[in-house]
Amino acid sequence: xxxxxxxxxxxxxxxxxxxxxxxxxxxxxxxxxxxxxxxxxxxxxxxxxxxxxxxxxxxxxxxxxxxxxxxxxxxxxxxxxxxxxxxxxxxxxxxxxxxxxxxxxxxxxxxxxxxxxxxxxxxxxxxxxxxxxxxxxxxxxxxxxxxxxxxxxxxxxxxxxxxxxxxxxxxxxxxxxxxxxxxxxxxxxxxxxxxxxxxxxxxxxxxxxxxxxxxxxxxxxxxxxxxxxxxxxxxxxxxxxxxxxxxxxxxxxxxxxxxxxxxxxxxxxxxxxxxxxxxxxxxxxxxx
Numbered sequence: 478x479x480x481x482x483x484x485x486x487x488x489x490x491x492x493x494x495x496x497x498x499x500x501x502x503x504x505x506x507x508x509x510x511x512x513x514x515x516x517x518x519x520x521x522x523x524x525x526x527x528x529x530x531x532x533x534x535x536x537x538x539x540x541x542x543x544x545x546x547x548x549x550x551x552x553x554x555x556x557x558x559x560x561x562x563x564x565x566x567x568x569x570x571x572x573x574x575x576x577x578x579x580x581x582x583x584x585x586x587x588x589x590x591x592x593x594x595x596x597x598x599x600x601x602x603x604x605x606x607x608x609x610x611x612x613x614x615x616x617x618x619x620x621x622x623x624x625x626x627x628x629x630x631x632x633x634x635x636x637x638x639x640x641x642x643x644x645x646x647x648x649x650x651x652x653x654x655x656x657x658x659x660x661x662x663x664x665x666x667x668x669x670x671x672x673x674x675x676x677x678x679x680x681x682x683x684x685x686x687x688x689x690x691x692x693x694x695x696x697x698x699x700x701x702x703x704x705x706x707x708x709x710x711x712x713x714x715x716x717x718x719x720x721x722x723x724x725x726x727x728x729x730x731x732x733x734x735x736x737x738x739x740x741x742x743x744x745x746x747x748x749x750x751x752x753x754x755x756x757x758x759x760x761x762x763x764x765x
Contacts, residue, residue: 602760609719609759613741618656618695619715622685624708633658637687644710645701650694657688686715714738723759730763 625640627633637658641650660683689695702712716724720741727736727745735746743757757763 605719606759609717612717613720616715616717617741618689618692620687620689620695620699621713621715622687622710623683623713624710625683625685627660627683627685633660633685637685640710641698644708645698645704647694647697647701650698654690654694655687656690658685660685714741716741719759723757723761727757727763732763 622637622640625636627636634652634655634657637655638650638652641647689698699712699714705711716738720738720743724736724738724743727733727743732747732749733745734748734752737744744754745757745763746752746754747763
């Protein structure tokens with residue numbers, strides 16, 4: 478009997494939790510959850526009420542300020558002043574808009590005009606370069622010799638021939654190899670020749686334009702000009718005014734280490750970059 482009683486007791490204990498039936502445990506859990514939810518809802522309700530009250534306070538303050546402004550602006554002087562101020566601002570804004578429109582149109586017109594000017598400038602420069610190249614080609618057999626003093630009775634061709642023989646050592650030349658030789662006028666010397674010469678050269682010496690019949694002889698003479706170093710004589714190519722201006726421009730550029738001409742073309746070696754020889758044309762920038 479005692480063993481049977483013990484089994485029933487164990488069976489009874491295993492079917493309950495601390496003697497509480499499962500159905501009762503479920504009810505207890507539901508009650509606990511319900512109370513927790515009610516507590517959370519109560520807290521949230523209090524928070525919403527507090528926020529609502531804060532918003533009411535702020536709305537009340539805003540309404541009071543609006544009423545004060547309304548009373549203030551309803552005064553005749555203040556109201557008229559406010560209306561006039563708004564009118565002035567509107568007029569100013571309208572004026573700005575009109576000005577901007579006018580400026581926009583004017584700016585467009587100016588842009589079109591500038592584009593047209595640039596186009597005309599580019600076209601004119603193209604024609605100038607073409608004419609300059611043709612003129613320089615006609616001077617391909619010419620040289621300019623400076624430092625020879627001529628007398629009124631001197632034959633220019635004979636003087637130049639003697640100069641080439643004596644100073645340059647080119648003995649194969651004679652007067653028949655020179656097609657033409659004549660000194661430049663004084664104003665031409667100043668405008669076209671003296672800018673090529675160092676300032677140490679005498680200003681009263683003549684600049685003689687020499688035209689050779691042979692291109693080879695012309696090249697031989699200009700190559701032998703190294704013998705004139707340290708003397709008052711110089712030999713240079715007969716450049717056009719545009720090429721001479723370009724040469725003087727590159728010579729005055731601080732980035733140019735060396736500049737020279739050959740066959741009417743201008744060459745430079747710059748201090749920056751690779752240091753290679755480069756040709757410079759009229760209107761061309763060294764930075765291109």
